[in-house]
Amino acid sequence: MRPISYSRVADVGTAVGTVTADPASAFLAGGTTQVDLLRIYVEQPRRLVDINDLPLRDIEELPNRGLRIGALARMNEVAEHPSVIDRSPLVSQALLLGASPQLRNMASIGGNLLQRTRCTYFRDVSTACNKRTPGTGCAAMDGVNRGHAVLGTSDQCIATHPSDLAVALVALDADVIAEGQRGRRSIPVHEFFLPPEDTPDIEHPLDHGELIVDVEVPPAPDGSTSLYLKVRDRESYEFALASVAVALRVEGGMVVEVRLALGGVATVPWRARRAERMLTGQPATTENFAAAAREELAPAVARGMNGFKIELACRTIVRALETVAPDGAR
Amino acid sequence: MQVTVTVNGEEYTRDVDTRLLLVHFLRDHLGLTGTHWGCDTSNCGVCTVWLDGVPVKSCTVLAVMADGHAVRTVEGLERNGTLDPVQEGFVQCHGLQCGFCTPGMMLTARWLLDHNPDPSEEQIREAISGQSCRCTGYENIVRSVRWAAEHSTVEATK
Numbered sequence: 001m002r003p004i005s006y007s008r009v010a011d012v013g014t015a016v017g018t019v020t021a022d023p024a025s026a027f028l029a030g031g032t033t034q035v036d037l038l039r040i041y042v043e044q045p046r047r048l049v050d051i052n053d054l055p056l057r058d059i060e061e062l063p064n065r066g067l068r069i070g071a072l073a074r075m076n077e078v079a080e081h082p083s084v085i086d087r088s089p090l091v092s093q094a095l096l097l098g099a100s101p102q103l104r105n106m107a108s109i110g111g112n113l114l115q116r117t118r119c120t121y122f123r124d125v126s127t128a129c130n131k132r133t134p135g136t137g138c139a140a141m142d143g144v145n146r147g148h149a150v151l152g153t154s155d156q157c158i159a160t161h162p163s164d165l166a167v168a169l170v171a172l173d174a175d176v177i178a179e180g181q182r183g184r185r186s187i188p189v190h191e192f193f194l195p196p197e198d199t200p201d202i203e204h205p206l207d208h209g210e211l212i213v214d215v216e217v218p219p220a221p222d223g224s225t226s227l228y229l230k231v232r233d234r235e236s237y238e239f240a241l242a243s244v245a246v247a248l249r250v251e252g253g254m255v256v257e258v259r260l261a262l263g264g265v266a267t268v269p270w271r272a273r274r275a276e277r278m279l280t281g282q283p284a285t286t287e288n289f290a291a292a293a294r295e296e297l298a299p300a301v302a303r304g305m306n307g308f309k310i311e312l313a314c315r316t317i318v319r320a321l322e323t324v325a326p327d328g329a330r
Numbered sequence: 331m332q333v334t335v336t337v338n339g340e341e342y343t344r345d346v347d348t349r350l351l352l353v354h355f356l357r358d359h360l361g362l363t364g365t366h367w368g369c370d371t372s373n374c375g376v377c378t379v380w381l382d383g384v385p386v387k388s389c390t391v392l393a394v395m396a397d398g399h400a401v402r403t404v405e406g407l408e409r410n411g412t413l414d415p416v417q418e419g420f421v422q423c424h425g426l427q428c429g430f431c432t433p434g435m436m437l438t439a440r441w442l443l444d445h446n447p448d449p450s451e452e453q454i455r456e457a458i459s460g461q462s463c464r465c466t467g468y469e470n471i472v473r474s475v476r477w478a479a480e481h482s483t484v485e486a487t488k
Contacts, residue, residue, distance in 0.1 A: 006331065006348040006394045028395070035351075035390045036371055048348075050395060076384070100460020102375060102438065105384040106391070236459035 001038050008050045012179055012213060018049050020181050020209025027051050027211060029072060029108040032099075033115045041125050042116070042132055056110075056213055059083055065219040067091075071110030071212040075165070076101065078109060088217050090245055093228040094168035100237040110212035113166055113176065113192070114204065117159035118239060120144065130156045131200040146305040147239070150313075151266035153301055157200030160264060161193060162239055167263035168228055170271050171245035174217045180210030189215075193268035221257045224249040225324040230263070231316050240264030242313040244320040250284045258321075262296075265313045272296045275317065284325045286318060293317035333397035337362065338406030346393050353377040355393035356403060364404035364433050368462075375461030378434030379403050385438045387460075404433035407440060415478040416440050425474030427465035434461050439475045448479055 006028075009015040019025045026045035028034060029052060037043040056072040059081045067087055069078055078084055079095035099107060107115075121127045121139040128137035140148055140158055148158040166189070174189045192204055206212070220226050226247040232238040243263035249256045258279050260272040275292035282288050293314040300310045334343040337360060344359050356362045356379065365388060368376035372390040379388045380402035388401075407414040416439045419425060426432040435458055442449055442457040449457070454475045455468065463471060 001349045004348050006392070028392075031392065031395065032372060032387075032390050035392060039370070048392075052395070100375070101457055102378050102385045102387050102460045103372065103390075106381070106386045236456055 005047045029111040030106040032107040067217045069215045075104035090168045090226040094164040097230045098164040119159040149267045150300040152195045154196045157196035166269040168245045170269040171259040171261035177214040220247040229320040242316040246320045248324045255279045289318045289321040336400040350393040352388040352391040419474035419477035423474040431463045
């Protein structure tokens with residue numbers, strides 16, 4: 001790790017002002033990803049501004065039956081909070097299926113959204129990576145890319161977005177609340193995660209020094225049943241090969257409303273809008289679930305080792321929908 | 331930078347480099363070598379200690395982040411010469427072979443039992459899932475934690 005200066009801040013204004021004023025500085029929250037990246041020289045700020053003392057750890061119930069979750073609340077605190085279990089079980093499930101208890105005790109909600117990809121080439125400074133060092137190429141394209149994305153990729157980058165929480169938030173149309181020099185703003189979560197396109201190094205719309213302060217999570221659609229289903233190489237402490245966040249409302253055998261988002265297969269937490277459109281108003285049958293899944297994965301691009309994810313994602317979508325459909329599905 | 335950290339109930343003040351990891355602060359600056367240093371990438375979990383009452387991986391915490399906070403290490407499990415039931419369980423059920431993962435395993439087990447005094451095998455396996463053991467195949471570790479649950483003579487400790 002390079003020599004680094006460290007300070008603590010007690011209020012949001014000072015935190016934002018301090019980091020905004022110094023391009024070589026960075027916020028430090030739980031540090032579970034960041035300290036690793038500092039150590040392997042992937043991130044090299046000269047100054048860390050520790051924001052753990054900021055009063056951003058509360059979890060509040062909103063009048064719309066939604067939740068406001070402080071950006072510094074720890075993953076475990078949020079997952080086990082009675083209001084979250086009651087109002088947003090999808091968020092609780094997604095959090096508990098991520099990382100391990102020791103990491104969830106430290107990792108913050110804001111940090112979870114801003115965590116960097118686990119692409120091994122991104123984390124190895126001796127290899128080409130357009131996300132880490134723009135213009136150097138992408139070693140993953142023809143490399144060991146079994147874990148890489150099949151949706152939302154570009155010829156610059158195929159790194160998978162690692163967060164489970166973000167997949168649930170995308171399904172629920174959450175908002176990311178950020179504060180910067182220009183004041184406070186609300187960013188719809190589907191606009192927060194930027195696909196790589198020609199600038200894979202730019203992952204979100206935040207300015208340098210702009211700080212996530214809260215996440216607002218609306219309730220799942222009335223009458224819906226939700227589930228976060230994660231498929232991976234081992235049952236715990238592993239990233240998704242494919243995951244699905246679903247909220248489904250069926251009446252009289254017909255899909256009235258469906259929210260569907262995918263993790264583990266895309267460069268961003270992936271809202272499956274093609275599948276949603278295809279299913280809405282149709283009978284809730286396994287056949288229709290499978291057709292919608294194929295429709296969603298139609299634009300998928302496989303490279304080398306990750307082609308299996310296309311079929312896996314389809315099957316995971318079908319299983320998730322069958323699980324939440326009343327009486328399974330026909 | 332000067333930091334003051336309460337470790338196992340005792341305050342320690344030391345001058346440290348801001349880059350120093352908590353695991354090295356405990357081992358090299360305080361001489362508490364019960365906390366082990368393993369993968370250095372927050373994967374293996376052998377460096378697990380409690381920070382403000384919850385298990386965390388001390389290779390992913392800067393020592394300066396712990397300034398003003400409370401840490402508990404494996405040296406703080408025993409009370410007045412009496413082993414914690416978790417430690418006793420590892421003895422009784424052969425929960426260790428090389429011993430490298432043991433301090434972290436026991437600290438996570440203590441935390442689990444404080445919150446869930448009668449955990450199922452599945453809950454124990456989930457709790458220790460962030461920690462690798464290359465000797466035991468985990469069977470005897472799970473048995474050791476169950477032993478501690480069944481022999482919980484001492485009160486849950488903080």
